[in-house]
Amino acid sequence: MAASMATSTRTTTKTSAATSTGTTTKTSTATSTRTTTKTSAATSTGTTTKTSTATSTRTTTKTLTVTSTRATTATSTRTSIKTITATSTRTTTMTSTATSTRTTTAASIGTSTRTITATSIVTSPLTTSSVRASTGM
Incomplete structure (x- = not known):
């Protein structure tokens, strides 16, 4: 069994602020003063x-x-989650049974019987068992 998990999170925040203040004051003062004095005298008694x-x-x-x-203000968030899970199970069971019987008869000796039984069980991947039994005379 193999499992892999990847999580990626990226957050981007961009803030820009611009403040512009312009103040213009223009003052102009003009003062003009004009004084005119005109005096005329004649031989006559007039003045x-x-x-002005x-x-x-x-x-x-x-x-x-x-x-x-x-x-x-700009905010961008991206989240990526990737999960991969792989499970592999393999089971192999093999059973083999062999039975051999041999009978020998001799008139002067007697009767002899021998039986051989062999059982083999193999389980993949980890278990192996073998049984062998022999009975006879």
Whole structure:
């Protein structure tokens, strides 16, 4: 009897995570101030004063935020089980029986009878027995 068993298990886990964050802040400030003073005087008793003031303020703020997250998980499991069982039984039984009878008659001696019995039993693969019996005169 022969038996072989093979078990194979393979597990693969692959995880990839990518995180990208981009933040852009752009601020521009422009300030412009203009002052104009104009004075003119004439021989006549007239005085003219002209004052002009202009103030301009501009503020621009731009904010851009980009967030990207990507996660990938892959799991692969493979299991392989292989079992091989082989059983071989061989039994051989051989029985042989031989009987031999010999009778001799002599007028002056008497009668003689001899019997030989031989029995042989062979069992394969391990057992062998043999019996031999002899009876006679």
